[in-house]
Amino acid sequence: MGMTMTQKILAAAAGLDSVKAGQLIEAKLDLVLGNDVTTPVAIKEFNKIGIDKVFDKEKIAIVPDHFTPNKDIKSAEHCKMVREFSHNMEIKNYFEVGQMGIEHCLIPEKGLAVAGDVVIGADSHTCTYGALGAFSTGVGSTDMAAGMARGVAWFKVPSAIKFVLKNKPAKWISGKDIILHIIGKIGVDGALYKSMEFVGDGLKYLSMDDRFTIANMAIEAGGKNGIFPVDEKTVEYMKEHSSKEYKIFEADADAEYDEVIEIDLSSLKPTVSYPHLPENTKTVDEAEGLKIDQVVIGSCTNGRFSDLKIAAEILKGKKIDPSIRCIILPGTQAIYLQCVKEGLAEIFVEAGCAFSTPTCGPCLGGHMGILAKGERALSTTNRNFIGRMGDPLSEVYLCSPAVAAASAIHGKITDPENA
Amino acid sequence: MKVCGTVFKYGDNIDTDVIIPARYLNSSDPKELAKHCMEDAIHSSVKFADNVKEGDIIVAEKNFGCGSSREHAPIAIKASGISCVIAKTFARIFYRNSINIGLPILECDEAAEDIDMGDKVEVDFDTGVIKNLTKNKTYKAEPFPEFMQEMFSAGGLVEQTKSKLGIK
Numbered sequence: 001m002g003m004t005m006t007q008k009i010l011a012a013a014a015g016l017d018s019v020k021a022g023q024l025i026e027a028k029l030d031l032v033l034g035n036d037v038t039t040p041v042a043i044k045e046f047n048k049i050g051i052d053k054v055f056d057k058e059k060i061a062i063v064p065d066h067f068t069p070n071k072d073i074k075s076a077e078h079c080k081m082v083r084e085f086s087h088n089m090e091i092k093n094y095f096e097v098g099q100m101g102i103e104h105c106l107i108p109e110k111g112l113a114v115a116g117d118v119v120i121g122a123d124s125h126t127c128t129y130g131a132l133g134a135f136s137t138g139v140g141s142t143d144m145a146a147g148m149a150r151g152v153a154w155f156k157v158p159s160a161i162k163f164v165l166k167n168k169p170a171k172w173i174s175g176k177d178i179i180l181h182i183i184g185k186i187g188v189d190g191a192l193y194k195s196m197e198f199v200g201d202g203l204k205y206l207s208m209d210d211r212f213t214i215a216n217m218a219i220e221a222g223g224k225n226g227i228f229p230v231d232e233k234t235v236e237y238m239k240e241h242s243s244k245e246y247k248i249f250e251a252d253a254d255a256e257y258d259e260v261i262e263i264d265l266s267s268l269k270p271t272v273s274y275p276h277l278p279e280n281t282k283t284v285d286e287a288e289g290l291k292i293d294q295v296v297i298g299s300c301t302n303g304r305f306s307d308l309k310i311a312a313e314i315l316k317g318k319k320i321d322p323s324i325r326c327i328i329l330p331g332t333q334a335i336y337l338q339c340v341k342e343g344l345a346e347i348f349v350e351a352g353c354a355f356s357t358p359t360c361g362p363c364l365g366g367h368m369g370i371l372a373k374g375e376r377a378l379s380t381t382n383r384n385f386i387g388r389m390g391d392p393l394s395e396v397y398l399c400s401p402a403v404a405a406a407s408a409i410h411g412k413i414t415d416p417e418n419a
Numbered sequence: 420m421k422v423c424g425t426v427f428k429y430g431d432n433i434d435t436d437v438i439i440p441a442r443y444l445n446s447s448d449p450k451e452l453a454k455h456c457m458e459d460a461i462h463s464s465v466k467f468a469d470n471v472k473e474g475d476i477i478v479a480e481k482n483f484g485c486g487s488s489r490e491h492a493p494i495a496i497k498a499s500g501i502s503c504v505i506a507k508t509f510a511r512i513f514y515r516n517s518i519n520i521g522l523p524i525l526e527c528d529e530a531a532e533d534i535d536m537g538d539k540v541e542v543d544f545d546t547g548v549i550k551n552l553t554k555n556k557t558y559k560a561e562p563f564p565e566f567m568q569e570m571f572s573a574g575g576l577v578e579q580t581k582s583k584l585g586i587k
Contacts, residue, residue: 024564024566037441037444037489037491038488038489038490040447041447041490041491041494044447045577048577049577049580049581049584049586050581050586051584051586066441066444067444067445071445072445074445074446075445078445078447121488122488122490123487123488124486124487124488124512126488138488138512139488139512139515139516140488140489140490140493140512140515140516140519140520141490141516142490142516142519142520142575142576142577143515143516143519143576145576145577145580146519146576146577146579146580149580149584150580150583150584154515154566188432188482188485189432189481189482189485189508189510192482192508192510192511193511219486219512222482222485222510222511224511277432364436364441364487365436365440365441365442366441366442366444383434383436383486383487385434385436385437385486386434386436386437386459386461387436387437387440387459388436388441392440392458392459392461393461
């Protein structure tokens, strides 16, 4: 029996000819990632192991992005601990404030993940790099510690669901609408423990940024990873950003899937997830008119240049509704700089938006845009759980950058077609 | 090994933001995290942190621990004194984090459906038998996979890593 794309990558990393779903393996890691929230716990566990060196100082990336620039004294202590550890271990890919970005925007941009890699990150959205044809998945801090020590991790080989994306996406349809639609269809545990493989003729219409967004939210359907086949766009992206050697894996023609789901991209409408689960989706026409207090555009899901570009196109020459706040956070310093150079920064500031340094900040209720009791945010982030962006009695609605920008102008959820 | 305790019962999709809200993640001290464990379970009739005792048990329905990879979630639960979590299913990162840090978790549909808040429950990890002492009923959980038993007996992933590196 054939293997899925994920199974082939895992088999190679485990030094096996083949693997099958359910098998427990130990795989070699090409990258181990952590942030300022998860790395302190990993350091404590690493120190318990009793070694003074990491397995490979080139293959670890540490990105303080969650509560940075340091939001309070306790966070500053965590960041200090992470900084000192990175220094002592001579970790090459430590990114200080001023260099750092939101980790899942930064890692591909810096060329640290490429096709065929096996990546673990102590952050659930590590699944983002599946867009590049890598096996990439979120783990906890102890896994990160063990990964830093030995350069391996244990995995249960996943089965897979194949998503066949067909046709050209309708107007305004972005990667975000596609993945929200899918999560709405299969539920927040619809792909529990499984790979989500995205294939089909519709892929040729999806930019790398769209693919990053889709792979990023595989975890929101419970998926172990999301993965895309490598095509010309992937190769072009990797050539531009990375000098690492990449390896292209393809699913076998006779690979077995638990399910095959077809999505007609031409029939989708912009999609909004209602509180308090990403699966509570409605189309924007059903949500239109709902009053909001805050708009957030950014995050590891939608903080890339093309996300901000579409927001800028909609906001150009307009003002945001005076009753709301609109916070725009670019994913990396390079994206920030590009926004400045290409005039997006000016559009945002002229429109009355707060435009600031990269941080995960408000997405997880850290800082830079926390909600009060009863407040409602429309956000391009990835989770709308109870209390996610602030008070447990606040609400988060998820959407694409286009819907967020259109809604910011009107102070209520708005179809970008009517912006 | 057997554990016995009073049950805190929850529904579907209890996410890690509910288990330990991010506003407390500026600490990684287990005792500090335990103070805020399940704080945003706003629909629960019982306030977890004020009532939990050593040995108590969490029972939930499907997809327990979904969302963020924060190990702070199973750490907070373990530091609260919880001896076992039973659910229909667990989100995968929570599942592996629990195994890695040695928080016992069991998947059992019947127990998850039948057990109520406040029931007294006994769990035998060797046999997978869950006894509801309040309702006088018995359920059978999936036994731990062999791999997981090995990890538990090694004392978690850190201990296993030490032994693989030949560190005593």
